[in-house]
Amino acid sequence: MTQYFKDIEKIKFEGTDSDNPLAFHHYNAEEVILGKTMAEHLRFGACYWHNFCWDGADVFGQGTFNRPWLQAGDAMTRAKEKADVAFEFFSKLGVPYYSFHDIDVAPEGNSIKEYVNNFAEMTDVLEQKQEETGMKLLWGTANAFSNARYAAGASTNPNPEVFAYAATQVCNAMNATKRLGGSNYVLWGGREGYETLLNTDLRQEREQMGRFMQMVVEHKHKIGFKGTLLIEPKPQEPTKHQYDYDTATVYGFLKQFGLEDEIKVNIEVNHATLAGHSFQHEIATAISLGLFGSIDANRGDAQNGWDTDQFPIDVPELTMVMCDILKAGGFKTGGFLFDTKLRRQSSDPSDLFIGHIGGMDHLALALKKGAQMLEKNFLSEAVANRYKGWSGDLGKGITSGDFTLESLANHTVTNNLSPRHQSGKQELLENQVNRVLFG
Amino acid sequence: MTQYFKDIEKIKFEGTDSDNPLAFHHYNAEEVILGKTMAEHLRFGACYWHNFCWDGADVFGQGTFNRPWLQAGDAMTRAKEKADVAFEFFSKLGVPYYSFHDIDVAPEGNSIKEYVNNFAEMTDVLEQKQEETGMKLLWGTANAFSNARYAAGASTNPNPEVFAYAATQVCNAMNATKRLGGSNYVLWGGREGYETLLNTDLRQEREQMGRFMQMVVEHKHKIGFKGTLLIEPKPQEPTKHQYDYDTATVYGFLKQFGLEDEIKVNIEVNHATLAGHSFQHEIATAISLGLFGSIDANRGDAQNGWDTDQFPIDVPELTMVMCDILKAGGFKTGGFLFDTKLRRQSSDPSDLFIGHIGGMDHLALALKKGAQMLEKNFLSEAVANRYKGWSGDLGKGITSGDFTLESLANHTVTNNLSPRHQSGKQELLENQVNRVLFG
Amino acid sequence: MTQYFKDIEKIKFEGTDSDNPLAFHHYNAEEVILGKTMAEHLRFGACYWHNFCWDGADVFGQGTFNRPWLQAGDAMTRAKEKADVAFEFFSKLGVPYYSFHDIDVAPEGNSIKEYVNNFAEMTDVLEQKQEETGMKLLWGTANAFSNARYAAGASTNPNPEVFAYAATQVCNAMNATKRLGGSNYVLWGGREGYETLLNTDLRQEREQMGRFMQMVVEHKHKIGFKGTLLIEPKPQEPTKHQYDYDTATVYGFLKQFGLEDEIKVNIEVNHATLAGHSFQHEIATAISLGLFGSIDANRGDAQNGWDTDQFPIDVPELTMVMCDILKAGGFKTGGFLFDTKLRRQSSDPSDLFIGHIGGMDHLALALKKGAQMLEKNFLSEAVANRYKGWSGDLGKGITSGDFTLESLANHTVTNNLSPRHQSGKQELLENQVNRVLFG
Amino acid sequence: MTQYFKDIEKIKFEGTDSDNPLAFHHYNAEEVILGKTMAEHLRFGACYWHNFCWDGADVFGQGTFNRPWLQAGDAMTRAKEKADVAFEFFSKLGVPYYSFHDIDVAPEGNSIKEYVNNFAEMTDVLEQKQEETGMKLLWGTANAFSNARYAAGASTNPNPEVFAYAATQVCNAMNATKRLGGSNYVLWGGREGYETLLNTDLRQEREQMGRFMQMVVEHKHKIGFKGTLLIEPKPQEPTKHQYDYDTATVYGFLKQFGLEDEIKVNIEVNHATLAGHSFQHEIATAISLGLFGSIDANRGDAQNGWDTDQFPIDVPELTMVMCDILKAGGFKTGGFLFDTKLRRQSSDPSDLFIGHIGGMDHLALALKKGAQMLEKNFLSEAVANRYKGWSGDLGKGITSGDFTLESLANHTVTNNLSPRHQSGKQELLENQVNRVLFG
Ligand SMILES: [Co+2]
Ligand SMILES: [Co+2]
Ligand SMILES: [Co+2]
Ligand SMILES: [Co+2]
Ligand SMILES: [Co+2]
Ligand SMILES: [Co+2]
Ligand SMILES: [Co+2]
Ligand SMILES: [Co+2]
Incomplete structure (x- = not known):
């Protein structure tokens, strides 16, 4: 057990009568709703990314979190400390799944070779951690947007060597995801877009991205990865405009390159709203187009124009989404992943638990309410009529x-x-x- | 000559030295730029719709314009007065093209039969007016959104009889457009969208709209209409969400129903910005997807969230768009249509001319500047490099x-x-x- | 009893077990919460304006509602029919209060004298209706924005005669409000703003508005009106920019003209969100500045940039607002007014009841939940700590x-x-x- | 001369015929317009902040700029290297003014004492640099938002010790600004706002901020600082809501605390647009309220909802603003400060010059055009009429x-x-x- 979370016990379901903020009041993993357990319906995952790789910095300020594993030191040692604390967190929280970017878990090193070696070594560590804890991987992905080399995009970069570098990361991340039994592999095109049309060839970049995705699909089949490939739409930020703007845009892209049966979408609440849509709109659109895959359950702020990635609290909205998902047969390989960010002011170690407990409880509530909504059937009747x-x-x-x-x-x-x-x-x-x- | 515009002469090009607000200072129809006249490049059109069917009312106030032809009276008589004043305006302004919705030009009557008869009679009137004035039709369209029957959509209406009614209007409007030598036929799905997901079946409505568009394409070929079919994307307003949200969304829709070689887009500046895009983005996207058709040159207000449809004044923005269009080979059947609204406070008859003169001059300026930009070639070089x-x-x-x-x-x-x-x-x-x- | 609502009985509280859509499930007027009845806390009002003066038209379409009293005919006769149906509606709904603009209730006529006479006659009618039904007036106001003369503003008009015309309406409307025992008098500056800075003198218009408000305050004291004067902030629409943008802006205006102890704000949910704020922000700001007066409980749509004026359904948001209001001692002369618009598609007479019942039930729920929140006291404790x-x-x-x-x-x-x-x-x-x- | 800018010569005016991207084409410092030189009108300044303290990182990615003086090393040595390169940049660029935050120029150290000492030492360095180069200080300010201690605000922090810490920084920064002959002292309340109303006491925080500003004003008079105090409004980011939302809001705040004759506003283009206003609106509002002070000339992106701080390129918009400023008598102590950020992809050292040259040329053009506009006088005439x-x-x-x-x-x-x-x-x-x- 790490020092960092030493004061936190495994989170338990205590029901609605408990006032313990470090307990579940609605999420009862084994409770059966419409023939499946809550755990089976919700397929919760927590992420490495914002929880363990972010120190609370924002554009105007330094970190507030004091995460020990983010301090200076030998990179691989720190990566292993990070894995210890991450898996302790996942386990104590009781989410069955986790997710990672390649360089969340392994130092990217100073060359592509160092990257490959570091990531391979850390994949062993993750495999062992999964065995020890029973954690499963909801999805893996590659971070092809943070390093300065990706400033002008990864697959859509004007330099094909950058495309090649990204392909290398994605190849390694897909292989690792397969080895770790991942249910999905996600592609988020953080910088696959443009800052200014003045220096951009839209058709060229679209062709590059199309070929990249085809290569990814071919590789999936070659290695026999059985999970789902997911594109995570986002309209802008960090770029002025991102090519996978929203679900409808992704659909057109997939149709153009013949990929509509191979790739589904990972819908993030906050990305839906940044694109000018409601969360339910994106879910309903994805279902109606046969593209529904998985969900990043982090919401935005209605008055702010950037990705705040807050924990979901809007039970009415979540209930309608749950209704739609239940009607569509539920998740196949997807789940509710908390790609959430604590508020920068929430600097207690316990806040990390409290945020996730809230998210899980609110989605569990939404599941119960959504199931009631379906049973009452008045919406389906109204539509049919x-x-x-x-x-x-x-x-x-x-x-x-x-x-x-x-x-x-x-x-x-x-x-x-x-x-x-x-x-x-x-x-x-x-x-x-x-x-x-x-x- | 009508009483209404009796004080206005035909608008002439007087060059940059003239201070006459009722003259062109940049738009010189016969001036040759890159091998074509300005008139051939710009293919200007003015519309019936906001100019002659709107009295200056908004949601909070009554009309301010006192258009005589919108007063009470016998509907067909008024429609003919309206045609007189409209063609006088088009001719004096010196735009080669005009556009109309079916019920802009003919009273919709109290039954589908009256509609058919009224519209047929007014088509004769328009034909004669075209002959007399030399005006040409840029596009025709059907208004399948204003009548109360279309409150829940036209092709996407839950009632197939409404679909049938809309089909009847579109059939008649396409036939009239062909007969009048129209260059394009436009489909704007004013209410093809939803107000609430609670009562909406997205997949069903999309299928309805897909079948409708296929019927339109089949009819085009059957009657031998040689113009271009155009969808005009708009993200919302009057509906909460409209299915032809933006160009990328329309592309996916066309691909789904195998229509991507049959239908192009009519991009409106204000619809681009309401969708969260720049005008140039929508143009560049349409060109890159092979969908570029025509333009409604009416802009929005950067601070207001509804369709203000103002005359274009942003010469820098228009120049970049003109650059893209020139590079792509210019308009084929499309043109710059002023689907513009006067400000409600601009209540002088001359304001109608002044608004259009500004729009035409600003686009002519943008053409000249855009041609210079191309000749200097630094953007293409920068991109190539x-x-x-x-x-x-x-x-x-x-x-x-x-x-x-x-x-x-x-x-x-x-x-x-x-x-x-x-x-x-x-x-x-x-x-x-x-x-x-x-x- | 009118023909229009003949099928609707007086709405009763039936509790949460009833499935009757034409009954209250939470709003139980006489139920006591924290020492006051629900009716005393909530002080519900319904409006003449959107309910009885609007036929369902929007910018892109004609009316859908077929309200008989809005058909052509003798204006005063129609006004009396409208009063009959309005008071029947108010009474059957069971709201204790109503509100009106002067020309909602009386035809504006063709001259200022006709206006004065018509309004005087209709004030008699309203007085009698109030006596017959027990209805009370939450607030009166003057419509100084719909007539074409107000296209460039009322008190801020470049023409002082328009200022004078508006002053006449406001004077008459204040007198009528006093006579009818109104609890408040509202000023909404629909067109007190600008369309373009090019033709606008901001300082001049602000001075005009300042003097107007001072005259209003002086008149209040002169006639001995005991109600509260309220400004209703709105950032834009119909104008590009409105001077009473939001509560903080109104505060600065009131301070400039020494009116901060004389005028409070009437906060509309949708106006808050159009101004880039949350509803709770505007309420909390008004309370913190000592300006809280009354509420128009109509919300917007999170994805649309115009005033949709929908019935309130967001119980979590309403609960937080109720909490703040309870903490601040509740309404003094204000109340929850439904300045709401039915969806244009909601064309059944019963929809008018259903919308209001929902609004009342959701606010009653919010009152109950807000009271619980206060009793649990954890928010106050957290803040104090x-x-x-x-x-x-x-x-x-x-x-x-x-x-x-x-x-x-x-x-x-x-x-x-x-x-x-x-x-x-x-x-x-x-x-x-x-x-x-x-x- | 530093290594970093060794390839860049002093920027010269070469006129419109030159194609040298490292020359001015419009900004001719000594050219006289309406009786004053361009330099006197425009009073350009460049900033330490984004130019020398930012390495090109954004929320999703690491730095791209490789600024040598931001590498690890002894903090004071690095600070002096930074001063060398900054003043070389300012001088070569030919702006007469610069600006700084206290911790832009001096390391904040590990205690308040270290801060005081470091800052005092660096103030000596700046003084010497000013003497050597002839540079003048447009404004100084204190950064009371980046350190983790300010996560919940500075003057509005729930902990009065944080208020005290901020007061210490502001006291030192004001004293340094006076000593360095600064023309203004700026207060930007980066985190003076709230993340959630749930834990916030609006009235308490406003009182704290009011007292803070009063202390600042009193200190100004005590030390005999002759420059202007400026508040820089911003609506949100990094906080959800910031108290100095826009000019009208600041006006109300100043009136409440009796400070309206003591403090003016520093208007940033991008902050205006984030607040839902046009840039010209904020300038015109400030002028009409007697609050106009200075300008941060960095614009936003019309489609992105965060502070992009781009160089100004919109000559039409800048011209109208220049018109308003000329009419109001020009800057007194203020100027056009480039608080601009390079695009993260603009990683060449020369890009820093190119961005500023563009901004200066575009504002010089706007000055020339604005002066023409005034001379033609049609706007004033139209308004007067x-x-x-x-x-x-x-x-x-x-x-x-x-x-x-x-x-x-x-x-x-x-x-x-x-x-x-x-x-x-x-x-x-x-x-x-x-x-x-x-x-
Ligand atoms: Co995500
Ligand atoms: Co996100
Ligand atoms: Co249009
Ligand atoms: Co439009
Ligand atoms: Co209202
Ligand atoms: Co409203
Ligand atoms: Co700034
Ligand atoms: Co900024």
Whole structure:
């Protein structure tokens, strides 16, 4: 056991009567909802990234967290200390999954060879940690955006050597993810975008990114990785504009390169809202396009225009999303990953637990409420009733292709059709939803 | 000549020395730039819609314009008065093109039959007006969003009879557009979206819209319409979310329904910015995806979150767009359409001319500046130089598919690649651009 | 009883077990919370404006509601029909209060004299309606923004005759409000702002508005109106920029003209969010500045940049606001006014009831939850504990003025002060709040 | 001469014919415009902060700039190297002014005593540098936001010891600014705001900030500092909400604490736009309230929601601002300070010059165009004409207080006033402005 979390015990479910802030009040891993345990539904994961590689610095200020493993020292020694504290945290928290970027877990070194060696050595460490703790890997990924070489992008870099460097990291990270039994492999194009159109060839960069993704898909099949490949859309930040702006944009990209059956999306709440959409919009869009993969459950701030990555607290929003996911059959290989950042002011070691406990409890609540919503069935009924005309003769005739524009126009005139608007009942549905949420 | 514009003469080019606000200072229709006249490059059009069908009302206030042809009276008589004043305006302004929605030009009547008859009669009127004035039609379209029946959408309506009604309008509007020699036919899905996900089936509505567009494409070929079909993306307003959000979203939609070679986009400046993009972004994206069609040259206000549809005044922005369009070979069937709204306070009849004159002059200036930018060629050189590595062995090897992810990783490690970031020179390019713009 | 609402009975409280969408499930007017009835706490009002003067039109489409009293006909007859249906609605809904603009209730006529006469006659009608139904007036106001004469503002108009016209309306509306026993008089400066700085003299317009408000205050005292004067801040829409942007801006304006003890704010949820603030921010700011007056409880849409004026559904947000209001001693003369708009698609007569019932139930829930939050007291304790240093010697020394900058610097250096950041516990507080909200 | 800038010569004015990117094309320091030299009008300054204390890191990536003086080493030695390179840059660039935060120039050390000593020693160095180079100080300031101790604010910190620490820094920075002949002293409240209302006492924090500012004003007078005190408004970032949100908000704050004659504003372009305003709005508002002080000339990106601090390139916008400043009599003690950030990809040493040269040239152009605009006088004439009614009897009667609300209403009815809207001529003015800008 590390010194850092020595005062924290394994987090337990204590129910709604407990006032212990270091206990679960709703997340009861083994509780069964609609035929599956909460743990099976929610597939929670915590991340290496913001929890163990970030010291609380922001653009205007230095770190506030004093994480001992981020102090100066021998890089591999520190990486192992970090692994110790990370797995202790994951285990005490009781999430079944974790996630990492390659250079979260291993020092990137001063050359590609050092990188390969460091990462290989740390993959052994992670494998052993997984065995000791029972932790599983939700997804691995490669960080191809933090090093200065990636300032102008990775696969979309104007220099093909940078593409090659990124490919090397992704190849190693995919291999490590396979070896560690990862359920998914994620690609987030942090700098796959542009700062200014003045120096950018959009078509060229799109072709580069298309070829990169094809190589990734081919490699997946070659090594027999059974997990899912995921693209994580984000509209901007750090770049002015990022190519995988949102789910609908990713869909067009995948269609162009014939990848729509190979890659799904990892939707982050805050990336949805930065793109001008609601979180539910992105989830519903992904489901409707057959692209739904996994979720980074970190939200933004409604008044701030950057990625705040806060813990999810909006139970009504989470409930609607849970409803949609349940209706769509739940996660396959995905899960709810906390790619969350503590507030920079939340500098106690316990805050790391408290943030995650809140996120897990709120999503567990949303699961319970979402299941109730489904059981009550009024939303599905309202939708079915609203569109029922499409099961009638005219509706079927249109969708089956029986009508041309002209024959449909003739039909309309001949029958003097004069359809009237029917109330959409939005306020009624909102009230009904809130009655499930709040009694 | 109508009473309304009796004090306004035909607008003439008087050059930069003239202080006449009712003259062109830059737009000289016959002046040749890069081998084509300004008129051929710019293909200006003015619209029926905001100019002749809107009385200056907004959500908080009544009309301020006192347009005589919008007063009460016999609908067909008023429609003919409106045509008189509209064509007088178009002719005096000296735009070669105009555009209309079906019910801009003809009363929609109280039944589909009345609509068909009114519209047929007014199409005759328009045809005669075109002959008399030499005006040409840039595009026609159908208004399938203003009538109460379309409150829940047209092709995406939950009621297939509304789909049928919209199909009838579009069929008639396409036929009229063909007959009037229109260069394009536009589809703007004003209410093809949702107000709340609670009552919406995204997949169903997308299928409806896909079938609708296929019917439109089939009808185009059947009637032998040679113009271009255009979708006008808009992210929201009047709906909370519209399905043709932006160019990248439309691309995915077209790919899904196999329509990417049949339909292009009509990009409106203000719709670009409402979607969180720059105008140039949408143009550059459309060009890079092969979707560039036409432009609605009305801008928004940087601080307001709705469609203000103001006349274009941002010469630097317009210049960059013009540069991109010139590089891409210019408009084919499209043009710059002023789908613009006067400010509600601009209540003089002359304001309608002044707004358009400004828009035309600013775009003419942008054309001249954009041509200079191309001739100086520094942007193309900077881009070519920046990506030159992709013409080398490694770059070609990657794009040609010679490398797998693994073989590229091996290449990288074996050669100990260690690429370094090169300055993107953004500030330098910005300064160089401004030197062309401002001397 | 009118034909329009003939199918609707008076709305009753039926509790959480009822599934009747036309009943209250939480709002139980006589239920006592923290020593006052719900009705006394919440002081609900419904408005004439969006409910009875709007037919469902938006910028892109005609009305969808078919309100019989908005059809053509004799203006005074229609105004009386409107009053009948409005008071039937208010009464059946069971809100104790209503609100109006002068020209919501009376036709503005074709001259200022007609206006005065029509409004006087309709004030008699309202007085009688109030007597018959027991309804009370939460606030009156004058509409000095819809008529074309106000296109460039009312008190800030470049033409002093428009100022005078507005003054006449406000004078009449204040007198009517007094006569009808109104609790408040509201000023919303719909067009008190600018469309472009090019034609605007900011200092001149501010002086005009300052004098106008002083005249209003003087008139209040002269006629002995005992209610509260309220300014309703809004940042933009319909104007590009409105002078009463937000609460902090209004505070500066009031201080400049010596009005900070005479005028308070009427905060609208949607206006807060359009100004880039959270609703709670505006409420907390108003309370901290001593300006809190009343609330328009209509929210916006997080993704749309205009005033959607939807019914409040966000129980967590409303709860925090209720907490702040309870802590501050509750409403004095203000209340929760539904200045709400039905969705344009919500075209059933019952939707008008359903929307308001939802709003009332959600605010009643928020009241119950907010009271629980106060009783649990953890937020107040956390705040008191966080700032406790300011009750110590150093803190008191600073606030009492004992220290100069220099003597404090000397104190700091001499004592080698080295304060450390303490965790802000944001996630902990968020979790605790959600436990009150959701159990 | 340092190694870093050894390849760069002093920047010279070469006029519009030169293609040298390292020369001025418009900024000719000694050229006289409206009776003053460009240098006197523009009062350019460059900053220590982003130029010499930032290595190109952002939230998602490490530094790209490789500034030698930011490498590890003895802190005071590095600080002196930094001063060498900074003053070489300032001098070669030819800006007359510079600016600094205390800890930009001196290491903050491990205690308040070390801070005081280091800063005193470096103030000597700066004094000597100023003498050697002729550079002058536009403003000094204290960084009371980067150190972890300030995570919850400086003057608004819940811990009064943090207030005391900040006071010590500000006291020392004011004294140094006075000694170095600074023209202004700036206060930017980086973290004077809140992350969450849950743990915040708005009234308490406002009182703390009020007392702090009073102490600053008192200290100014005590030490006889003749420069101007400036608050730099910013709405958010790094905090969720900052108390000095915008100029109008600062005005209210100053009025509350009786400081409106003692403190002015330093307006940053990007902070204006983050607050939902145009840059010109903030300038015009500050002028109209008598608060205009100085300008940080760094702009944002229209599509990104954070402070990008880019070099100014928008000549039209800058021209309008210059117009307003010229009309108001120009800067008194303020100037145009480049608080700008290079793009992170702009990693060449010359980019630092190129960015500033562009900013200076664009502002010089704006000065020339703005002076032309004033000379043509059409804007002033249009405004004077538009408000001319306020010089008539009615207008004067209103502003002089002759009318009460009631007497004005009587006047209106008696005279049957029926004012009509006059066109605001926005499009006309926009066209006229563009003709000055573009010919
Ligand atoms: Co993420
Ligand atoms: Co994120
Ligand atoms: Co358009
Ligand atoms: Co538009
Ligand atoms: Co309101
Ligand atoms: Co509103
Ligand atoms: Co600044
Ligand atoms: Co800034």
